[in-house]
Amino acid sequence: MWRETALPMLRASETAGAAPSSGRVVSGMADVPRHDWSACRPGEAEGWAYLRACEIGTPPAFRLSAARVDDARGFAAGAPLFEVGYRLDTPLQGGWLGRACDGIERRFPGLLEWRLIGVGSPFSEECPLAVHPRLSEAERGAALGALITGIEREARQRGAAAIAFKDIGQSDFARVGPILQAAGYAPINSLPLAVLDLEDTRTLDAYLARLSSATRKDIRRKLKRKDAVSVEWRSDIEGLEAEIADLYASTRAQSHVHYGAFEELPQDYFARLSRQMPGQVAFACYRVAGVLAAFNLLFIETDRVIDKFLGMRYPLAREHDLYALSWVENVRFCQSIGRRYLQTGQTAYASKLRFGSALRPSTHMVKHRNPLLQGAVRLAAPLLSFPRWDPDLRAHRARKATA
Known part of the structure; x- marks a missing residue:
């Protein structure tokens, strides 16, 4: 009415x-x-x-x-x-x-x-x-x-x-x-909001050069394990809907902060977005020995990429440092499509700040x-x-x- x-x-x-x-x-x-x-x-x-x-x-x-x-x-x-x-x-x-x-x-x-x-x-x-x-x-x-x-x-x-x-x-x-x-x-x-400004960093090495020596060393050490991880970029998640929803629920349960109903998502949220927002969403799927160990939902805009949700399978994701690997993959993605900003949202600030993000x-x-x-x-x-x-x-x- x-x-x-x-x-x-x-x-x-x-x-x-x-x-x-x-x-x-x-x-x-x-x-x-x-x-x-x-x-x-x-x-x-x-x-x-x-x-x-x-x-x-x-x-x-x-x-x-x-x-x-x-x-x-x-x-x-x-x-x-x-x-x-x-x-x-x-x-x-x-x-x-x-x-x-x-x-x-x-x-x-x-x-x-x-x-x-x-x-x-x-x-x-x-x-x-x-x-x-x-x-x-x-x-x-x-x-x-x-x-x-x-x-x-x-x-x-x-x-x-x-x-x-x-x-x-x-x-x-x-x-x-x-x-x-x-x-x-x-x-x-x-x-x-945590936002990483990638201006004047067209390569991963250029981005890493802006970080502290300890952080650079830590990221490079974790990248040595990437050979055990395969990454698939998708615009849709047909056939993966249930697994991705489960990984989001698992990550939400692991979080050390909780905001009640504001953490709940609409039914079939990930599947619906993959169908209804062509060209504006991308899913990065991380597999270890064929097992879906993590996913990342990204929104693509004119000048920024929004890292909307990261879902991980525990303890597999920790064993393979998938948070750091996904961060680097997202930096490379922004650089490859010419986006200046990587926005990584609210909460879980410790790593985001260490990896060079500023707070808006x-x-x-x-x-x-x-x-x-x-x-x-x-x-x-x-x-x-x-x-x-x-x-x-x-x-x-x-x-x-x-x-």
Whole structure:
């Protein structure tokens, strides 16, 4: 069902020349024009086709929809939405505080959970906010204002306690952060994205030369074992669907950080992407003595490759150093197709930093519908910061402090 919403209150100078806009919440990305979305976010692998694919077989913890804003000329802005029961202690990773929250939740089920409307996708690296490039600066502000108002109205109608714009990337935050802050949203640091810049490194040796001598030696030592490993690059995974899903589940179980429902994927996720995103996805399959020991799902964009998921069979993958081998293989892949950046996402930062990645900030913008509780959110923002509790990032900060 489509719902109309009024524009937020803006200064006359902000709305001058802007066509009247209306915010609508729709059932999903099928009700958002694909060509308009692509015009807003061109060349993006996690674009319309990806978001649409993730709406099929969605994990039961999530309810997906989308929001769009139209003006007199058609589609002006939009975003995917999700609804979820969000545990307030999600950023905490073990320790006494995490254990204390687990105890509270066991004794008082639901006390630490808020019904949340999320702007973005639980399955994307960054918040995919779409704003049409034909809009003027004033019109962009009006369209984003209408989007915010429509989403907040939807939260009231669903009885959601809070709204969160999930994982706004550094470049988008410069444009939309001030608008959200003016609308009463509080910033909370999300997990940063690890990104390796391969500029001026056309060969593997050129890349390795940028690393510390100890890291170079370690990688070269591990590469000596590559003869026992065969690598197959595929655009589809026909016949491997079940094995790949099992390897992802195995790797998820081995992780030392856990983020609940946000680690769950839609049903047949890997198989569906291999069918519906031709030319934008690649699978690297690693075999040892004929056994599928690891796989890597990569998204291909104009200037970057996104290392989306790595799944490994234990202990076979560790015995053959497949993490390091897959990293080197991905560097070579980027170099061979002329992509500057290798983006390796959130979590598991220790090796990514050692192998030369930098961290790009990401921000959640959060607003509780109760003004008093929103004041508490602002006060608690440092405590709720995801980087504060990630064990790899804590160790990284400690090393920098003593260096």
